Amino acid sequence: MTRLGFALLSDNCIGCHACTVACKSEHDVPLGVNRTWVKYIETGEFPNTGRSFSVMRCNQCDDAPCMTICPTSALYRAPNGVVDFQDDNCIGCKSCMNACPYDALYINPETNTAHKCNYCNHRVEVGLEPACVVVCPTHAIVTGDLDDPNSDVSKIVARDKTAVRAPEQGTNPKVFYRGVDQASLDPTRTRIADDGMIWADTTPSHATITQTMADHSGPGVVARTAYTTAHHMTWKSKVSGYLVTKAIAAGAMLIASLLVVMGHGNEQAAVGVVPPIVAGVFTAITGALLIADLKQPTRFLYILTKSNTSSWLVRGAWILGAFAALAAVWGLLGLADSGESLQVLALPVSLLAAGVAGYTAFLFGQCEGRDLWQTPLLLPILLAQAVIAGGATFAILDLFLDVPEARTIWIVFLAALGGLALLVATELWSKGSRHVELATLEMTRGRYAGQFWFGGILNGIVVPAGLLTFALATDTTSPWPAACAGAAAVFGMFAYEDSFVRAGQSVPLS
Missing domain, CATH: 3.30.70.20 (Alpha-Beta Plaits)
Known part of the structure; x- marks a missing residue:
């Protein structure tokens, strides 16, 4: 050849x-x-x-x-x-x-x-x-x-x-x-x-x-x-948003599966019906954001009809499709008030939810021009964010529904925030390539520093952790502190992801 x-x-x-x-x-x-x-x-x-x-x-x-x-x-x-x-x-x-x-x-x-x-x-x-x-x-x-x-x-x-x-x-x-x-x-x-x-x-x-x-x-x-010529940032807020929406979809089903395992499968609304609706809506929003970000959106079905199976964009589409289908089955069983059947679905749904949350780590790993995205900590960070998003979703739903094991969900939510804080701190203190160091500087001390520290860290981790700690320490039965923590965590997650996505593209390659 x-x-x-x-x-x-x-x-x-x-x-x-x-x-x-x-x-x-x-x-x-x-x-x-x-x-x-x-x-x-x-x-x-x-x-x-x-x-x-x-x-x-x-x-x-x-x-x-x-x-x-x-x-x-x-x-x-x-x-x-x-x-x-x-x-x-x-x-x-x-x-x-x-x-x-x-x-x-x-x-x-x-x-x-x-x-x-x-x-x-x-x-x-x-x-x-x-x-x-x-x-x-x-x-x-x-x-x-x-x-x-x-x-x-x-x-x-x-x-x-x-x-x-x-x-x-x-x-x-x-x-x-x-x-x-x-x-x-x-x-x-x-x-x-x-x-x-x-x-x-x-x-x-x-x-x-x-x-x-x-x-x-x-x-x-x-x-x-x-x-030299000017080259422009390619992935922006739509990609950052899709990372959050799929975390919410995955997290809702992870917490629902946890509640089923804890014996609450017969809670029709809070476990059997509403979580798959939330997952379906946010999976659809995820797909809409991905399609909207394409320069040729009318060709989006080519991902399925002309698939390159080595691409994690294709594999991610398969995972999202399988997850949406299984969430729909969960919802139908929930409508039928078949709590025992949900026990069978809990494990496969959890695995697919983890796949939905985490496949982007492998997609970003294929983006070899963006060294910041190559971190091995990205997968556990995305999984921790999914648990946070799930805890945030149920904390907000608790304002409208009688969510079982609410305090247990708060504890899981708080633990995931602590795990995310530890992972982010480890990432910031770790040494990497020159590209990683420069992108990290841009994220923490450069153009995106305010978004990262005040949006992602303060609003996304510190504030919700403080609210949850207050709710648990005071033994309050009010859902409002946890709901406010959930809203803060979701908005903070977007700020963190957006600074990470943009900083990763900020180091010049030519």
Whole structure:
């Protein structure tokens, strides 16, 4: 099998942007996005300064995380080794953009589908070179088969000192740089130019994180970025909201299952009917948020009809569907006042509820470009949040229904808050990659600090824990303190998740 790759000779590049223009012309790339672009960095101090150029693009990885996470196989491996894309299959979920460690994918604003450099495969297949190679005036872009030792690209890689971007990600990229300044390949080692960027603007999140880098990285910042393209945050409040709504759906059934195990299956309204209704409503809201976040929402059924089974987006859809079906069965049995039958369903419903709450940890794990999301503590955090959401749901329902074992639910609710606090503290104190450290700084001391500390920690953990402790310590029979704790916990959960989701995308990748 052919393995086409690039050798980008930065020591030959003059920064003329001919490759960018040729790429835009060849593929009708709209304004504001790029498949290929030239990045400028500046090093040294006046008068001893230098400027380096490096071409940024898709790295045609041998182990491409964008292909793994794509739910519809819209990204696929061509026979010549190129990672290509099929517009007709793309649903615009943007997961590939978070999976790519090289910031190489973008949503085409005209087609609302994901595009990137595809090696000009339509040209290569008829014996032509990629457009960028043809126009480069200094032969700074070399292509060929990396498995052919006689190809020019193989000779350069074998003979000269070359480097790849983000080798620690293990994607086995097939774009090799010669004569490049390492700071150009690692955007966490540069900051945005103080006097602005020539010919381009940068996104606020990029500017914020680079300022954080300058403030906190000290000697780690060795250069400044004078020119690059602006790349935008892809997952925002809809994704943060869906994390909360599915936690509520899962948590409601977890607590209901606990009550069944404790012998309250015959409590028709509080255990048999209302919890599955809550779970069904919030599962539907979860699905609606996921569909609304797609750039091609009318294609959402492709997740089921054109499934890439390696994607946790697909697996998550299966889990959500199975959970909704079993919750519906639970509700029918509850309407029939068949408490004994609920005993049989308690275990499978609990397992599916845990799956609904926790599958996002594996989905985020496939987003290899976002190191903050790779934490092994994400799964237990999501499970703890589901228990909190379930406790919050029943605490609020206790205002309207006669909820059995209310004080036991308060204790479980409080214990889950304590577990979440311990997990979050452990995560903050743990050391990770440079990307993790910078994203954590952005979340706790940067742009999202207020949202994280006052929304997620104070309102989401401290306040509800205090209210529950008061209710338990005073032996009150009033449901109001626990209900207020539930409302605070749910709103705080959204604030925490939103800061986590956004901070994870704040570290520049190119």
